[in-house]
Amino acid sequence: MGDFDFQVIIESLPFLFDGLLISFQLTFLALIAGLAWGTILAVMRIWGPAPLRWFSAVYVNIFRSIPLILVIFWFYFLVPLLIGRPVGNFTSALIAFSLFEAAYYAEIMRAGLNSVSRGQVYAGLAIGLSPRQNLQYVILPQAFRNMIPVLLTQAIILFQDTSLVYVVALSDFMTSASVVAKVEGRLAEMYLFAALVYFVICFSGSLLVKHLQKKKVA
Amino acid sequence: MDYNWNWAVLFQEPYLGWLLSGLQWTLLVAIAAWVIAFVVGSAVGILRTVPNRLVRTLAAAYVELFRNIPLLVQLFVWYFVVPELLPEDLGLWVKRDMPNPEYVTAVVALGAYTAARVAEQVRSGIQTIGKDLVNAGLAIGLTPLQNYLYIRLPISYRIIVPPLTSEFLTIFKNSSLALTIGVLELTAQARQIENYTFQGFEAFTAATVLYLVITLLVVLLMRLIDQKTRIPGSVGAN
Numbered sequence: 349m350g351d352f353d354f355q356v357i358i359e360s361l362p363f364l365f366d367g368l369l370i371s372f373q374l375t376f377l378a379l380i381a382g383l384a385w386g387t388i389l390a391v392m393r394i395w396g397p398a399p400l401r402w403f404s405a406v407y408v409n410i411f412r413s414i415p416l417i418l419v420i421f422w423f424y425f426l427v428p429l430l431i432g433r434p435v436g437n438f439t440s441a442l443i444a445f446s447l448f449e450a451a452y453y454a455e456i457m458r459a460g461l462n463s464v465s466r467g468q469v470y471a472g473l474a475i476g477l478s479p480r481q482n483l484q485y486v487i488l489p490q491a492f493r494n495m496i497p498v499l500l501t502q503a504i505i506l507f508q509d510t511s512l513v514y515v516v517a518l519s520d521f522m523t524s525a526s527v528v529a530k531v532e533g534r535l536a537e538m539y540l541f542a543a544l545v546y547f548v549i550c551f552s553g554s555l556l557v558k559h560l561q562k563k564k565v566a
Numbered sequence: 567m568d569y570n571w572n573w574a575v576l577f578q579e580p581y582l583g584w585l586l587s588g589l590q591w592t593l594l595v596a597i598a599a600w601v602i603a604f605v606v607g608s609a610v611g612i613l614r615t616v617p618n619r620l621v622r623t624l625a626a627a628y629v630e631l632f633r634n635i636p637l638l639v640q641l642f643v644w645y646f647v648v649p650e651l652l653p654e655d656l657g658l659w660v661k662r663d664m665p666n667p668e669y670v671t672a673v674v675a676l677g678a679y680t681a682a683r684v685a686e687q688v689r690s691g692i693q694t695i696g697k698d699l700v701n702a703g704l705a706i707g708l709t710p711l712q713n714y715l716y717i718r719l720p721i722s723y724r725i726i727v728p729p730l731t732s733e734f735l736t737i738f739k740n741s742s743l744a745l746t747i748g749v750l751e752l753t754a755q756a757r758q759i760e761n762y763t764f765q766g767f768e769a770f771t772a773a774t775v776l777y778l779v780i781t782l783l784v785v786l787l788m789r790l791i792d793q794k795t796r797i798p799g800s801v802g803a804n
Contacts, residue, residue, distance in 0.1 A: 413735075413781040414774050415742035418753045422774075425766035429569060508636035515746065522638060535646040543635045543643055550634035 353534055357541050360528045367524030368545070374442060374520065375507045381446035382506075383499070386453025391483070393458055404454065411451035417515055420444045424516050437518045449506055456502060460495035461487060497561045504553040508546065521545065575765045576772050588755030589776055595672050595741040595751060600734060602677025607684025612714065614689045625685070632682035637675070637743055644675040645747045672744035680737050687729045691722030724795045731788035738780050752776060 393404040411419070423444035428434045464487050472482035492499075511522035519527070522542060529538035575581055613625035632640070645668075649660045664670060695718055703713040745754035756773035760766040 410774070410778065413739075414777045415739040415753055417742045417745065418756070418770065418773055418777070421753065421757050421760075422770050425760060425770065429766075432568075504634075511636040511638045512743070514638060522636070526642070529646075535642075536650050539639065539642045539647050543639045546636055546639055547631070547634045551630060554630075554634060 353537055356528070356532050356534045356537055360524075360532075360538075363528065364521060364524050364545075367519055367521040370438070370518070371507065371510050371520040371522075374438070374445065374510045374513065374518075375503065377442055378445035378449055378510075379503055379506060381442075382449030382453050385446065385450035387457050387488075389450060389454035390457035390461055393454065394461055395479075408451045408454050411448055412455075416444075416448055416509055416512055419448045420512060420516060423447075437513070437516045441513045441516060441518050445506070445510070449502075452502060453499070456495055456498050457491065460491035460498075463494050464490045497557050500553065500557045500560070504550050504557075507553075508550060511546070569767065571767070572763075572765050573768050575759070575763050576768050581759050581763065581769075584750075584755040584759060585752070585772055585776070588750060588752035588773075591669075591744075591749055591751040592738065592741050592753075592780075595669065595676065595744050595749060596738045598673045599676035599680060599741065600737050602673065603680035603684050603733070603737065606678065606681035608688050610681060610685035611688025612692065612719070614685065615692045615718075617710075629682045629685050632679050633686075637679050637740060638746060640679055641672065641675045641743055641747060644678075645671045668744070668748045671747060672741070672749050676737060676740055676744070680733060680740070683733050683736075684730065687726045687733065688722065691726040692718050694725060695721055721797065724797050727788065727792045727795060731785065731792070734788065735781055735784055738777070738784070 389404045389408060392400040393408070396404065420441060423440045424437065427440040427443055468486055468490065469482065472486040473479070477485065510520055513520050514523045514526065517523060525538045525542040529535045532538075576585065610625045610628050613621050614629070616622060649657045651657075652660060660667065699717055699721070700713060703717045704710075708716065741751060742753040744751050745757075750758070752773050756769040759769035763769070
């Protein structure tokens, strides 16, 4: 290990940065889509009629039982088949992540929605809000506020999970690092550097979560 | 949608054999890694609650390090980098003579990663017990070690059965990452069947169903353990 080569890292920085942008893009888009779909699933699970409740429960339990890599493979295979033409691996990965993360966000949302006290729900109805308005103006805003730390933690997990697009060769940060590692024959340097970058980003994120949790208690 | 269904492919050789062998490797990776995760995670979790500040900090550093790096990156570091960092003789042995290196690496990596998560559960279990019981133990003359052995640990492990269940479920799912270093576990075999036969639907459905069965069995097993070990009088006890 005496010949640790920093030069190879410095030279590949622009390439790695492009990869990091893809990772961030995928995280951000999957977060938005997963959160939206997850919220709908949670609302269906709590207030929906029986068939929707049942659908939501089955959906969440199936997605939570299978590995993310399998989901990525499923949609890498399924999406082009359904659309009838090849789509990029970014699109299929984004669909896979959104649908997969939604199952986890649905469980977080369900806990958050249940954490809003019944008094609030009744008060909203009593002042004449429709159930939809009640959800939109009374319940969801409070639920979201309670859930911010958990949602952020899940976002950090999502960011780490995006490294799995390696299996369909989408050039995110991890795949880019491994391409350089193999081409330059510098495995130790590149994988340790990748570990460092992920650590710095995720650790900063988790410090932020701790800060928010303290603020909430105060 | 243009697709030729052929469910029979799942029951033909060699594909049936591939699926079963994949299932076997998934179980072997996950269960061996769980043993490491449980032992190391318990040790780290307990060390996070001891009076010595340096020990506590080191244990916390372990948790932060392993929690904030994606499992895939950790796996590659264990596989490609760690043998280079070892003393020369040991490094050579790992690279040349260690039997089944992909499997061993996957188990160690997954075990060390999950240990950080188990440690958090063990720590929070010990901390929820509160000061009263600990002080009561000290008052009747138990040493700090006896206090851990007879009061703090037995109670906390019984409290944390449900969160440990979800970590145990996660380890089966995470064992799929072993395919990136060449362990032909369940997901890898499903993918391989798709590549050979183009029957992706059938192959991935088979893998999905097998993972669901694993989840179901684990949940039933852990529910049994939870019922047997539940502290009488606690919430949900019979």
